[in-house]
Amino acid sequence: MPPEQIAPTPPPRVALFVTCLVDLFRPTVGFATVKLLEDAGCHVEVPDGQTCCGQPAWNSGDRATAERIAKQTIAALEGYDYVVVPSGSCGGTIARDYPHMFDDEPDWRARAQALGARTHEIVSFLTDVMGVTSVPASYVGTATYHDSCSSLRHMGVKAQPRALLASVEGLTLKELAESEVCCGFGGTFCVKYPDISNRMASDKVADIAATGAELVLAGDMGCLMNIAGKLKRTGSTAQARHVVEVLADMAHGPAIAEGKP
Incomplete structure (x- = not known):
């Protein structure tokens, strides 16, 4: 048989x-x-x-x-x-x-x-579910990572992006001094409390500059657009991208801009 x-x-x-x-x-x-x-x-x-x-x-x-x-x-x-x-x-x-x-x-x-x-x-x-430990991606440069409040506190995302970014050929990751501190966006928070939001964004951009990284990564578009806008207004040349763009080897086009596709 x-x-x-x-x-x-x-x-x-x-x-x-x-x-x-x-x-x-x-x-x-x-x-x-x-x-x-x-x-x-x-x-x-x-x-x-x-x-x-x-x-x-x-x-x-x-x-x-x-x-x-x-x-x-x-x-x-x-x-x-x-x-x-x-x-x-x-x-x-x-x-x-x-x-x-x-x-x-x-x-x-x-x-x-x-x-x-x-x-x-x-x-x-x-x-955590599919067991992916590395990605076949490359990005030559230095990046830093912002832990968005919701990803970190609601979804338990902290080590996972760093583990996969470590497998990206050519990428050097430098940690922010306060990576877990809010960027100031907070959905409707930035509308209700603009002065506080602006100060938080300023602090975040200063932390990014201190790393010397040319790229800031995160997992939430709200944070990234907020950070990108503040980077632009302060004259920084650092770029903002969603972490999946780097992991999928699709980070070679225009970076995220403030409120623009």
Whole structure:
């Protein structure tokens, strides 16, 4: 008898939640995310029906709008093995905030909890779920890394990007003096408290300059656009990029600009 054949395990089916800022200002981040996921052996889809995650409404106290957006997002992302987000901020909203929106709706709360358990920030997904330990990328230069508040505190992202950046040929990583301190963006925080936000951004840019790095990396577009704007206004030549652009070997075009694609 011929040996029993074992059917191959299908690749994990991954839904990419693109995020508003990536979609509107930096589509390259979305393409880099897809490349990294496919290189890791995932089948990637971008589900129809996804829009904003609802974080601005939730943070501003507009619970009704946030719940409506959350229900639409939950419905759009169900049925996948994993949901991957190139943003700890949006990822944290889906994974941590959605369940709290439905304290009085047990069915929706259960659906939100199930979705949250399958939702991951892109770099932590690659390392912690898919077991990726290195990437075939190169970038000759010196970079530093900003730990965004949401990625760090909501999604547990700290060592993962540094581990993969260590495998990038030619890249030297220099740590910021206060890499875990907020850049001053904070979503609606920068609008409500502009003077405090501006001081925080100034401190962050000074820390970047002190490293001598020509490139600042992070995992959230809000932080990167805020930092890029401050770098430009202070006359710095340092560039800002999303970490996946370097990891996917797609960091050779124009850098992130303040509010521009």
